[in-house]
């Protein structure tokens with residue numbers, strides 16, 4: 275892949291060689307060009323895709339923001355997806371995390387797991403498929419990692435009457451088998467991708483390749499707030515409903531939270547909840563990415579350890595080697611197993627507005643068990659990464675503010691798709707003595 279003529283570093287940027295000439299100073303400077311977040315973002319793509327991206331940029335500005343489109347989408351989100359999703363207090367989990375209440379006063383869960391199809395991905399997929407119909411596109415393609423975006427796109431296409439093809443890394447096809455079946459039941463074609471690490475990055479490469487050859491008739495429904503301009507903005511605006519609803523519900527109760535926490539793959543659920551709180555300077559924003567087997571081993575901690583580079587059409591933080599070759603990411607959760615991240619997160623990290631932490635596979639598994647046993651909610655493995663860092667975040671924020679804090683966590687999805695992984699990790703085994711339950715029961719009134 276090259277890039278559009280309007281962008282810098284034409285010759286340096288391509289999809290397998292991620293390095294662009296840049297320094298950290300450059301990465302933190304503000305950039306007013308459309309499609310950029312500070313020094314990140316842009317549109318580094320093959321010439322063939324530029325007209326389609328320009329059409330989509332115009333549609334994002336003119337159509338998506340129009341009151342007619344918003345009314346139609348809101349009705350679908352209400353009547354079909356089940357929005358607004360609940361905001362649940364998690365009192366038992368709060369006491370497991372902080373038994374004496376020294377750091378954590380309140381814990382609120384924004385329940386995207388209760389959306390139709392079981393994750394936040396449907397908010398974006400319905401918006402984009404509706405847009406594709408308005409643009410007169412005849413078919414939709416998508417990439418998927420955990421399968422949740424594939425299921426969401428297949429669902430939206432079935433509901434709105436468009437054919438759908440989903441590209442999925444062959445490894446993810448194996449580890450997310452229930453979602454493959456769901457997509458097929460919904461009438462989508464699932465195309466396994468055998469190249470590279472056989473995961474999300476390779477699925478996105480293949481989807482982009484297919485798009486190049488069918489660009490006039492096909493809409494590419496990108497599943498995260500990543501990719502070339504306008505996708506990071508379009509997806510963020512379509513996911514912003516998560517943060518808007520959560521903020522309104524908390525303000526009705528009296529105050530915004532002290533901090534907002536979400537897991538980060540490409541970054542769509544996180545940016546969806548962050549955007550509503552960006553102007554609340556006192557609200558801290560935390561993203562949690564996948565540290566996999568540890569930060570010195572195999573991981574997907576792009577913001578923590580990546581460098582500035584180009585992947586899948588945008589300049590952002592990328593995992594790459596000294597020659598600029600994209601490294602394989604690793605996470606036990608297919609949806610976080612990606613060596614890139616949306617450019618708005620790279621900018622929020624560079625400006626210091628958001629903080630990014632990383633949780634290991636083992637920490638995520640432990641957190642998933644804790645949430646299941648204390649709250650009766652089986653969360654997705656991706657989501658479990660956010661929960662794994664709640665102790666650390668509560669302690670940090672309480673120390674900074676000198677009082678116990680309230681946290682809002684985005685429950686990006688439910689764990690049905692991860693049952694086999696949970697079982698393989700021994701989570702289903704009945705514990706002789708359940709430390710989570712006994713800690714809660716001792717504390718509970």
Ligand SMILES: Cc1ncc(COP(=O)(O)O)c(C=O)c1O
Pocket residue numbers: 393394419420421422423497498499537538539540541542543544608609610654656657686687688
């Ligand atoms: C339940 C769930 N949460 C989070 C993610 C990560 O994606 P994003 O960072 O775009 O929210 C995925 C990706 O598939 C997912 O399925």
